[in-house]
Amino acid sequence: MLIFGNLIYVSCLLINAIAILSEDRFLARINFSPSSYDPAFGQSADASVQAKIMNLIASVRTLMRIPLIVVNTLIIIYELVLG
């Protein structure tokens, strides 16, 4: 059970790390923002690895924002009470 708990922590922290990436200051600068991405000629927009990663980051940031608030609160309360 210890390992499952660690797995949950690790995945939660990783998703947190994806979710706090700043769109303007970080992602746009390294050309990972969907608004500034410009595929090379002849490539379809969602084929390359970079486009896939970009999509993944954008969707995680959009989808997981509100669930992450809940999950983080739960984990914080758990750590405060039982940790």
Next chain:
Amino acid sequence: MQRSGYGQSPPLHHPVPQHVSTVPQLRSPPPLTSQPQSGYDGSPYQQQGRAPSGNMFGQYGNFINDPAAQLASQFGQTAFKQGQEYLEQNVNRFVSVSALKHYFNVTNSYVINKLWLVLFPWRHKPWSRKQTVSPSGQEGWYLPPRDDLNSPDMYIPVMSLVTYIFLQTLIAGLRGQFQPELFGYIATTALVVVIVEILGLKLGCYLLSISNESQLLDLVAYSGYKFVGVIVTISIAEIVNGGKGTGGVIGWTVFAYTFFANALFLMRSLKYVLLPENNNNAQGPMQTMPTEGRAKRSQRLQFLFFYAYIVQLFFMWILSRP
């Protein structure tokens, strides 16, 4: 018979005599009838003591005949059926049972040959899976493991996972460190390894846009074959080192051998899962350029190599630690 008795006799408030009257008719086992019958009109203690067993029989007979009970049992049956259907629907939503059955369709000779193949994959020649075509000739599917040695199965991974858990616990027991929690601990370790591996593979498939039907179960099956190598490593190293862990020259040699065997096996087998031969999933005319197909293919090959050698090295090392 109790029911008919109600009409004739005056209502009895104490139920014990009624039950006692039914006892000799319903009870048949020899050791009880061999006891003297005088016990019934003897001490009330014996009556009380005997009443429950006969009582159970009598009530059981009544229970079947009671219309309310019949209704209840019918209701229970429908509820059970509905629950089963609900369960099947919900299970089928996540894993299709018929697809799983395909993976457990194995024979003894298949299992032996496959184990041999996992441990000695060097001289095996055709690695492609056999396909069959339906009688209408329209659609084809892969043959089950029963007919095809190269087909992935779930039997060996599941069995070797269980064997791995027991083996690790057994070794801990031989060292005198057995605790019941060890089962759960080792099982979680093994499961987490498999889960992390599957997640990483799915992420890689997503990033490289590899799509193949029934792929997830194939990947689960292939990720379980490393337990065979791990079991062999652990047992040989334990025997040779005399219970001092998997270290030592021989332990590491066996580990390296099983690791390379497993990696080669995975490279060859997963080639047909991760690298589809015909790249006909090109959407636009621009994508049919050979350079891009080649670049994509080399990317996938690198991913496959990374998975089969580096990831497997890490996980097999984690699993074969004492």
